[in-house]
Amino acid sequence: xxxxxxxxxxxxxxxxxxxxxxxxxxxxxxxxxxxxxxxxxxxxxxxxxxxxxxxxxxxxxxxxxxxxxxxxxxxxxxxxxxxxxxxxxxxxxxxxxxxxxxxxxxxxxxxxxxxxxxxxxxxxxxxxxxxxxxxxxxxxxxxxxxxxxxxxxxxxxxxxxxxxxxxxxxxxxxxxxxxxxxxxxxxxxxxxxxxxxxxxxxxxxxxxxxxxxxxxxxxxxxxxxxxxxxxxxxxxxxxxxxxxxxxxxxxxxxxxxxxxxxxxxxxxxxxxxxxxxxxxxxxxxxxxxxxxxxxxxxxxxxxxxxxxxxxxxxxxxxxxxxxxxxxxxxx
Numbered sequence: 097x098x099x100x101x102x103x104x105x106x107x108x109x110x111x112x113x114x115x116x117x118x119x120x121x122x123x124x125x126x127x128x129x130x131x132x133x134x135x136x137x138x139x140x141x142x143x144x145x146x147x148x149x150x151x152x153x154x155x156x157x158x159x160x161x162x163x164x165x166x167x168x169x170x171x172x173x174x175x176x177x178x179x180x181x182x183x184x185x186x187x188x189x190x191x192x193x194x195x196x197x198x199x200x201x202x203x204x205x206x207x208x209x210x211x212x213x214x215x216x217x218x219x220x221x222x223x224x225x226x227x228x229x230x231x232x233x234x235x236x237x238x239x240x241x242x243x244x245x246x247x248x249x250x251x252x253x254x255x256x257x258x259x260x261x262x263x264x265x266x267x268x269x270x271x272x273x274x275x276x277x278x279x280x281x282x283x284x285x286x287x288x289x290x291x292x293x294x295x296x297x298x299x300x301x302x303x304x305x306x307x308x309x310x311x312x313x314x315x316x317x318x319x320x321x322x323x324x325x326x327x328x329x330x331x332x333x334x335x336x337x338x339x340x341x342x343x344x345x346x347x348x349x350x351x352x353x354x355x356x357x358x359x360x361x362x363x364x365x366x367x368x369x370x371x372x373x374x375x376x377x378x379x380x381x382x383x384x385x386x387x388x389x390x391x392x393x394x395x396x397x398x399x400x401x402x403x404x405x406x407x408x409x410x411x412x413x414x415x416x417x418x419x420x421x422x423x424x425x426x427x
């Protein structure tokens with residue numbers, strides 16, 4: 097504790113005692129300081145490590161730190177290193193409490209968290225510490241990458257196989273999205289994703305021959321079909337556990353079982369985080385009853401149910417069921 101202002105108080109017994117006035121100030125970081133989220137945090141997110149130091153005085157039992165509304169923990173000996181993942185302006189607030197847990201005072205500082213500047217998609221993979229090799233070249237794939245698994249702490253297994261994949265092939269942009277998805281699913285305990293494939297050079301309407309058609313995002317290796325998510329305690333199957341929603345909004349629908357609610361929560365968190373542009377669930381049509389189709393269609397934003405709804409309200413063009421060749425939504 098630093099030396100503070102001392103007040104002499106006359107006690108009832110006729111003696112004097114001295115009481116130090118409680119004080120709190122943030123010494124570091126400085127107001128307006130900028131940090132870059134270019135380090136891989138323990139949870140798999142890209143973070144900016146920010147060292148926080150405070151100066152305290154008086155009868156303070158503990159000091160807690162938060163960033164915005166997120167609690168970061170208590171400072172030890174007046175210091176804490178915060179891992180901040182959200183880019184943009186951030187207000188750090190230190191709050192002092194007495195031994196009874198009563199809040200005494202607080203201090204704040206405004207800083208900025210910047211996104212890293214990378215030369216290309218490969219630079220993002222490097223930041224996520226993805227083990228990858230360039231290639232092999234395949235038709236339709238602009239930036240082919242082969243990743244050695246696991247990818248940011250998540251293993252992959254092809255549906256029907258008993259052993260996990262050792263590698264995963266796709267466009268670099270898809271591999272980046274899977275690296276971004278990893279901390280979100282890991283926060284729900286997911287250790288393994290079971291998929292139905294990534295690359296398939298084909299048209300959306302499979303009666304036609306590429307490239308003279310509306311191409312599937314699988315043809316560009318910018319899509320993956322996810323059938324199950326596996327935690328240490330359970331497996332969550334899209335086919336068996338997802339209950340098709342009667343309403344038009346997938347992420348606002350009332351769920352039925354615990355597993356149905358869990359699947360809705362995870363896929364909607366991934367969509368809200370902007371990991372993928374299009375997410376097709378079993379709500380979309382019968383072709384997606386056993387998997388989530390997720391892809392990186394340019395300038396698209398879609399997850400809501402279309403069966404029974406108005407395709408005109410969708411944020412991508414949805415073709416009538418008999419006209420799949422003109423659809424911009426993948427299958």
